[in-house]
Amino acid sequence: MREQSLRRANWYRHVLAVNAPAALARWLTSGGSLTARLKGHSDAFRVQVLHQHAAPCLADEAQVLGFARATRCWEREVLLRCDNTPVVFAHTVVPMSADASDWPLFSALGERSLGTTLFGDPMVLRGALEYARLRASHPLARRARAAWTAEGRAVPEEQLLYARRCLYRRRQGTLLVTEVFLPTVLKLVPRTSNTR
Numbered sequence: 057m058r059e060q061s062l063r064r065a066n067w068y069r070h071v072l073a074v075n076a077p078a079a080l081a082r083w084l085t086s087g088g089s090l091t092a093r094l095k096g097h098s099d100a101f102r103v104q105v106l107h108q109h110a111a112p113c114l115a116d117e118a119q120v121l122g123f124a125r126a127t128r129c130w131e132r133e134v135l136l137r138c139d140n141t142p143v144v145f146a147h148t149v150v151p152m153s154a155d156a157s158d159w160p161l162f163s164a165l166g167e168r169s170l171g172t173t174l175f176g177d178p179m180v181l182r183g184a185l186e187y188a189r190l191r192a193s194h195p196l197a198r199r200a201r202a203a204w205t206a207e208g209r210a211v212p213e214e215q216l217l218y219a220r221r222c223l224y225r226r227r228q229g230t231l232l233v234t235e236v237f238l239p240t241v242l243k244l245v246p247r248t249s250n251t252r
């Protein structure tokens with residue numbers, strides 16, 4: 057039972073529950089598309105696709121997706137980069153039961169941002185944001201660290217990582233996006249020229 061709990065996070069509807077530093081809480085609670093906000097804080101924004109493949113959803117995603125246990129889904133993981141610095145590790149899962157008409161652009165996204173297909177589509181319903189502080193043992197903390205370390209950046213285990221997640225619906229489909237904010241996001245400065 058203890059092993060299982062180490063792989064889960066406590067997810068809260070109120071950002072105050074995760075006690076994040078104020079500057080990070082502002083990123084966690086930012087409305088609208090994260091892509092658009094990051095573009096407003098960089099001269100060059102990029103979505104680096106780490107992988108997009110079939111994989112079991114995480115233990116603490118199953119219930120949100122309506123499953124009794126971890127179930128195979130389409131999984132997409134990316135690093136969002138501002139001026140080539142990774143600032144967000146994003147993990148998205150879509151149940152295999154979804155058909156192409158639910159998320160018509162998801163499978164062929166490539167390095168286009170998922171956000172550009174979600175925001176602006178009147179058929180997409182966005183759920184409430186939830187927030188968590190991830191233990192080092194949480195699978196998404198491990199993966200975010202691994203992607204970040206691959207950059208040659210040493211990431212101390214005690215570095216707390218904060219995340220948010222949001223459930224999107226379109227037609228009969230659901231899509232769960234989780235964004236893990238790397239500490240580098242705190243170094244971003246708004247660009248007055250291209251702030252959207």
Ligand SMILES: C=C(O[C@@H]1C=C(C(=O)O)C=C[C@H]1O)C(=O)O
Pocket residue numbers: 088089090091092103132133134136144146147148168169170171172174233235
């Ligand atoms: C949901 C958004 O899309 C972003 C882009 C993602 C991707 O391309 O996989 C995943 C999560 C988001 O950070 C957004 O921009 O708000």
